[in-house]
Amino acid sequence: MTTILDRLDIQGNILLPYGRSSYPLARHFIFHVRDQEEAQKFLSWIQPQITTAQFFPSKRSAQMQIPEDQLRKDTPEALLNIAFTASGLKALGVPNSVLRQFPDAFLDGMWERAEMLNDNRLDWNNAWKDDQHEQTTHLIISLRVAFNSCLKKVCLRRGDSFSKSDYHCQETFKLARSMMIKNLDQESRRLLDQAELHRLVALTGHSSADPESKWLECESLFRSRLQDLAIAGISDDQYLDDLDNQKKRRYVASSAELTDLRYSEYEHFGFFDGIGDPVFDGQYPAAFQAEMAQGQGHLSCGQWRPIAPGEFLLGYPNEAQETTCHPMPYTFSKNGTFMAVRKLEQNVTAFHNALVKQTPLMEHWLDQVECSSSSEQPSAASQFTKALKVLRAKLVGRWDDGTPLVHAPTYESWLSFRVRLLTLAGEARKGGPSAKEAWEQFKTKFTRFTFESDDTKGRRCPFAAHIRRSNPRDSGDPSLRNDSDPSETSQASSLLVNRRRILRRGMTYGSPSELMNENPIDHDSSISADSERGTFFVAICADLARQFEFMQQQWLNYGSDFNLGNDICPIAGALHPSVASDRKSTKVMISSEGPDGSCTLPFVAKPTPQPVVCRGGAYFFVPSLSAIRLLAENRF
Ligand code: HEM
Numbered sequence: 001m002t003t004i005l006d007r008l009d010i011q012g013n014i015l016l017p018y019g020r021s022s023y024p025l026a027r028h029f030i031f032h033v034r035d036q037e038e039a040q041k042f043l044s045w046i047q048p049q050i051t052t053a054q055f056f057p058s059k060r061s062a063q064m065q066i067p068e069d070q071l072r073k074d075t076p077e078a079l080l081n082i083a084f085t086a087s088g089l090k091a092l093g094v095p096n097s098v099l100r101q102f103p104d105a106f107l108d109g110m111w112e113r114a115e116m117l118n119d120n121r122l123d124w125n126n127a128w129k130d131d132q133h134e135q136t137t138h139l140i141i142s143l144r145v146a147f148n149s150c151l152k153k154v155c156l157r158r159g160d161s162f163s164k165s166d167y168h169c170q171e172t173f174k175l176a177r178s179m180m181i182k183n184l185d186q187e188s189r190r191l192l193d194q195a196e197l198h199r200l201v202a203l204t205g206h207s208s209a210d211p212e213s214k215w216l217e218c219e220s221l222f223r224s225r226l227q228d229l230a231i232a233g234i235s236d237d238q239y240l241d242d243l244d245n246q247k248k249r250r251y252v253a254s255s256a257e258l259t260d261l262r263y264s265e266y267e268h269f270g271f272f273d274g275i276g277d278p279v280f281d282g283q284y285p286a287a288f289q290a291e292m293a294q295g296q297g298h299l300s301c302g303q304w305r306p307i308a309p310g311e312f313l314l315g316y317p318n319e320a321q322e323t324t325c326h327p328m329p330y331t332f333s334k335n336g337t338f339m340a341v342r343k344l345e346q347n348v349t350a351f352h353n354a355l356v357k358q359t360p361l362m363e364h365w366l367d368q369v370e371c372s373s374s375s376e377q378p379s380a381a382s383q384f385t386k387a388l389k390v391l392r393a394k395l396v397g398r399w400d401d402g403t404p405l406v407h408a409p410t411y412e413s414w415l416s417f418r419v420r421l422l423t424l425a426g427e428a429r430k431g432g433p434s435a436k437e438a439w440e441q442f443k444t445k446f447t448r449f450t451f452e453s454d455d456t457k458g459r460r461c462p463f464a465a466h467i468r469r470s471n472p473r474d475s476g477d478p479s480l481r482n483d484s485d486p487s488e489t490s491q492a493s494s495l496l497v498n499r500r501r502i503l504r505r506g507m508t509y510g511s512p513s514e515l516m517n518e519n520p521i522d523h524d525s526s527i528s529a530d531s532e533r534g535t536f537f538v539a540i541c542a543d544l545a546r547q548f549e550f551m552q553q554q555w556l557n558y559g560s561d562f563n564l565g566n567d568i569c570p571i572a573g574a575l576h577p578s579v580a581s582d583r584k585s586t587k588v589m590i591s592s593e594g595p596d597g598s599c600t601l602p603f604v605a606k607p608t609p610q611p612v613v614c615r616g617g618a619y620f621f622v623p624s625l626s627a628i629r630l631l632a633e634n635r636f
Pocket of ligand 1 (some may be wrong): 396467541556
């Protein structure tokens with residue numbers, strides 16, 4: 001039986017990944033409460049503006065076939081969500097008898113538990129430092145604004161209809177972007193004015209570059225579509241058609257370079273992100289949810305189904321058929337959850353340079369394992385590109401565009417995968433239902449795979465790769481023997497990971513590095529190799545210790561579960577501050593299979609010891625709308 005959730009009571013950021021291209025610009029404000037009663041008035045003001053989990057009209061809701069009476073009337077121009085730290089709840093008058101029922105991790109807060117996560121508190125930006133009474137983080141408010149409506153307005157002003165092709169020439173893109181920034185400025189001013197009126201202090205010091213800023217701004221990275229095509233070195237008819245269309249409509253001069261821009265899901269190291277996200281019961285309509293659960297849900301006897309809702313929401317049964325902590329009164333905790341927020345700075349230059357340094361060795365290794373018999377000699381540049389791409393993919397477990405290594409373990413198989421993907425996409429655009437069905441089926445390959453059954457020995461996706469460490473899928477399943485009999489793969493289950501999943505809702509901050517820009521485009525913010533950039537990481541789960549902390553501590557910071565000793569995850573692992581300066585390297589063992597299926601000599605990659613550094617963060621309770629009313633009216 002499908003769980004029916006009260007979507008109007010649940011905050012939208014829990015159930016709905018908002019879409020980095022639909023709402024690509026966000027500001028996160030953190031506040032300190034000075035006066036309980038005033039803060040309660042502020043909550044009464046803000047409560048009707050909070051975005052709930054009600055579906056809104058979009059391409060996706062049409063795909064899900066949401067009945068009209070369950071849809072919001074409009075697509076929101078701005079999204080607003082709120083969450084509280086333990087000291088925030090206290091400052092708002094939540095009695096100790098209620099607070100005591102909350103779990104230790106939340107009550108301690110991230111600042112207290114930083115050492116356990118291998119964070120160095122000295123690296124933290126002031127806004128997050130919880131060492132001064134007046135600076136304590138009490139609540140976070142995240143504002144996001146829509147892009148498509150601005151784009152539509154720009155097109156309409158020009159007297160043209162809004163093209164759903166979604167590929168925009170630079171000029172249109174820039175106009176729409178500045179309109180969106182103006183909208184966010186307006187929303188931010190309104191919020192800060194009300195906060196000040198009610199004696200909430202907006203904490204400053206979100207970065208060392210701008211210590212006075214009252215928010216952390218995040219913006220999705222934008223790219224030219226050519227950059228994506230360049231990855232596989234192929235052209236795309238639809239792209240050329242779109243461009244022709246734009247030229248006909250005089251959006252671009254007929255002599256213009258191909259310079260369309262769009263918001264993307266890429267992160268700063270240049271990988272497509274936001275693919276793997278658990279799907280849980282009640283999140284979507286039943287049929288859509290069953291589809292989405294393939295590769296992202298709970299795997300049992302080779303069958304995927306949605307995860308129990310209690311892994312992500314309080315008040316519902318979890319994977320152990322228990323309710324995860326639910327402090328009383330029940331209305332206060334039900335439909336709420338917890339959120340770990342971390343500002344993760346990415347050192348793109350160090351990461352890139354460390355890989356470039358090892359690329360010649362990788363080239364040599366590839367020569368050996370592939371024993372190529374072809375008489376055609378590829379150019380040195382293409383050999384180098386290939387080796388660098390392989391190295392990058394082996395660290396993450398996916399190629400730059402998100403193609404999983406399990407389905408495309410070699411560079412050549414990746415290129416074929418891309419060609420197949422684009423061919424099917426083209427056929428689906430022009431063809432009938434069967435072509436669309438074939439395209440939909442093919443796309444499930446991005447999430448539908450297992451490790452233990454598909455890649456027992458880690459020869460496709462290394463054990464150390466980021467996605468294998470953060471979601472080992474069916475690895476470690478006690479019902480599968482190591483010398484897997486193929487008939488057993490139908491029995492695969494995700495027993496080890498069902499209780500360790502997190503919903504990721506983060507975004508990138510800072511301007512992109514030129515190093516990752518294969519076709520540099522005209523970004524109007526100044527780009528420099530040393531600019532601050534990274535990911536504002538957000539993990540949502542019902543149990544911070546069992547899910548988020550376990551993943552960071554046991555899977556990303558240590559390798560014991562994968563027989564990797566104390567090698568950290570090459571992307572998001574952190575060394576303990578006491579050893580960070582001595583440990584020059586961490587390694588990633590890359591194995592491969594010879595043409596006859598034999599194991600070849602592994603390549604030992606040495607990426608930069610720690611390309612990601614935590615600059616601060618906190619644990620929050622994300623209450624339901626009913627709980628916010630209780631807080632505003634102090635009814636405990
Ligand atoms: C700046 C730091 C990070 C970067 C650049 C990064 C990058 C990525 C990329 C490129 C992917 C593959 C795309 C996808 O499957 O969605 C991914 C997946 C994932 N990452 Fe990270 N990540 C970072 C930090 C973290 C942290 C701190 C955690 C957890 C504590 C984490 C957990 C995950 C999970 C659970 C997945 C999905 C795996 C799956 O379901 O297959 N990541 N990340």
